[in-house]
Amino acid sequence: MTEQPALEISNLSVGYAGESGIIPAVEDVSLSIAPGEFVGLAGESGCGKSTIAQSILRLLRAPGVITGGTIRICGSDVLSSDDDKVRALRWRTASIVLQNSLTSLNPVKRIGWQLQEVLDRAKGSETARRTPAELLEMVDIDPARLRAFPHQLSGGQRQRVVIAMALALCPALVILDEPTTALDVIVQQEIFVTVKALQQRMGFAVLLITHDLPLLFDVADRIAVMKDGRIVENATIEDFRRNPRHPYSRVLIEATPRLNLSGPGSARPPSAAHPVLETAHLRKTYGDAPWSHASALVAVDDVSLRVAPSEIVAIVGASGSGKSTLGRMVTGLIRPTSGDILLDGRPPVPVSQRRKGQSRAAQMVFQDVYGSLNPLHTIGHHLRRAVISAPSGGRDVARRVDDLLAEVGLTPPSNYLDRRPHELSGGQRQRVGLARALAASPKLLVADEPVSMLDVSIRRDILSLIARLRDEQGVAVLYITHDVISAGYIADRIVVMHRGQIVEEGPAKAVLANPRHDYTRRLIAAVPGGIAPADAAALQPAT
Template sequence: MLRVDQLNAWLPDPSAPDDRSRDTRLLHDVSLQIDDGETVALVGESGSGKTVTALAILRLLENTSPIRIEGGVSFAGQPLLSLPMEAMRTIRGNRIAMIFQEPMTSLNPVFPIGNQLLEPLLLHRHMTRAAARQEAIALLERTGIEEAEARLDVYPHQLSGGQRQRVMIAMALACRPALLIADEPTTALDVSIQAQILALIRELQQELGMAMLLITHDLAMVRSIAQRIAIMKDGAIVETGSPQHIFAHAAHPYTRRLIAAIPAAKPPLKADAPILLETRGLSCTFRLPGSRGTLFRRRFRTVKAVDQVDLSIKAGTTCGIIGESGSGKTTLALALLRLTPSSGSIFFNGRQLQQLSLRRMRPFRSDLQIVFQDPFSSLSPRLSIGQIVAEGLRVHQRGLSRDERLRLVEQALHDVGLPADSLHRYPHEFSGGQRQRVAIARAMVLRPKLLVLDEPTSALDMTIQRQILELLKDLQQKYALTYLFISHDLKTTRALADHIVVMRNGRVVEQGPAQEIFEQPQQEYTRGLLSAAHYVASPA
């Protein structure tokens, strides 16, 4: 189906674009073969060249970057690199489809998702608009989106991260391609949806004979779905083999390091601790577009994103919030921080926060900090790292001198493992893991009592995930921090959490000590989540 022969890529030096001896080599003689109906996984850390390889196959780098590509790529016996661009466009999306890693930047923010999902059906499958609409609804339902018809009229920003990724998957599968290139297709999804997507892809492969190039850093997922694995490091493939061979007899040190990066469970707490934060009957309600109304009257429906949640978080501990996308995890965190309207009671250090005005709430902001899911969008591209980390100090500690502020910023960067010269650099100059460290430093510089971590490792590869988890453990021990850790990744949650809260449709399904929840769950929904995690992480 697909053959890649000694594919090479170079990035010219902007100071000497005509001197090829100064080019940076991105790909080193990459060779791959994917047979009909086969899944080949390309695994490696961020920056290893996985996505560059995929974009080079589809020739998406030619008109958007100065990268120079050499080598051979053939699809169904047809050489792609020498095809006229007009012929290449008929292959893209129709015969070869791609799921991109960042759905928020891939979806057009000014069009409803229905318009964007109908486009490939109208363009490549030549359906009528009515037939395309029904097919779009069916695709959304198959990828696990509830109330699919109503979702056609919403915009990307009105969906959760996992829902946006599912829309991208539906768009890629719309034309039933012969080859699917999936670039981190389940990174932003919870384990139960991961299991659904993997099962869906397998079903479509059997139905259509579809082949897949799966790009990921998640070795657990690779083990369950791929027939062959190619390990990539620094632009070169260092090892290939079946999942059974790779996991049992890994030959390359880099492969062994990836396998060893799986986090271990956190031991249970021994000592009791006072309650730092507590909620009683906390609820958040939103109005969303409902079914189609009249021309002058739009119908709305009321959704309880958080419904009567009672929660207690002890000082110096980690409370893990788990559940599927859209279960209310992030909304609960925003409500606790008074960043979204809510009803019910919120007690922090015995003080009722709901009764405070915005002005009287401000002194508590330094004690209640948050690290958002996507550090690239939460860090201002116009500010240097020093300015970003110092921003909270300028707001909450105005009496500090410039030298005192600089000393605290340098200490925060040192705490998260970033060099002092990071002060004058900008977010785009850092990797994903480094940007997440900057986001943690921005919160830590204020020495908060409670730190909310919203999917802090979801977009990171396995080895960087482990580094961030170890960093969080060290900071918690050093500064007696309390964490609210939101995640769909049960492995990382188990490695960090002392107490687990399981959410579904805005309600708490089950909560208790982490060891009890993971080893003896009482509710069927919790058992389903753990079963899905086992499905994703176990051999096929």
């Protein structure tokens, strides 16, 4: 007898109700996952992947509407069942791990309480005998962390807790919806090693939703590719890598970043010009105030760094290595505990002390540009404010705003001035963030993870734009990232940070081709599927 699929989707169609009717988001999608199978659902943002995930567990909210098809989980018809039966399926038969683990956890409840709440759903069964401590041990977290609140855990630890909750009742199907997008490659690798080991031990099926093809190449058995709401290809990983059949699949593969040591980053010799940025013995600690009972946390420890005019320097490291703290000190968003910073020969002015029209040698480009733009105001409003606040003041503001939009490739400008942030794609919003930073004519752009939340095809466009702005305007760039692939693509020089300190630095190609420090080698080794075969020999640990 043929084994029943863990998940069977047939001819599923989903839309979103609008003023003009229902706008299709998913059309005629069919997908089956066998018990114990690991299937990837790939595609760019907006293709309908997460809509399918929400539909599977009937979590889709208005204005979302399922307009046709069937969904069966271990034989149970999800769409025709009443709410009580669907609620009984969740956690016990199928569970989901969402992208943002912090919002998946209750911020005012301890981790142990939240794990126990899930276990309480299995009262009277064998599963109910499990303890929260056992669940944490299952995902390699010290049970001593049971009394911690979510904000007291790292991003990787929080995601492990959510995975433990998803597996607490031994479901047959686990849906992973972009679970590691915001995590560095080492933590991502550790989490998926854990998931694969647990899958082999417990036998559950996995649907991994992602736009990260290299990750799927490493972990999945099969891949389904979505475009414009439809599945355009469904194949084993081996067949897909060897012979992708759909043109869009080939576009995705070609857009996938690889650690091939080529890109706009140049091998230019060190500049003898006066540096745009110079730090000396920079240090930042937290929790060292006299009234604080916590032990001091050293975020940045004795960092000395130089960035030359028109140079792109990548600061690479895992989450918590001090990269973003360094960038925030450089731009004056936070004050250093000790050490010196010179921007264009002068100390940076703290944000709290800046006056309108004051020179701003360094400007920040944020990771979440949507969060840094006021959703109530138009793009034109944001850029006009930035221009008026710049040293050049209010001279011909309208023309300057148009020029900024044109410089970042948003043309014609009139198409964007009256739109609000939610009306733009992720890549368009990041271009607005770059335009806003350029309004002050800075000597240095500090780009903090500017592409980590974008699809792979859009990432290269934004990185190429940053490189072009450097070439055309002479602006230097401090590129903060946990992604060694993008660092190798764009940077002239790479600086590797670990536990607040610089452990390695040098020309980008040299650091990636011949890493000297153990931590750098770990970063490169953790890149999922990203090392081109021609470069494999060059990336062996240095002797």
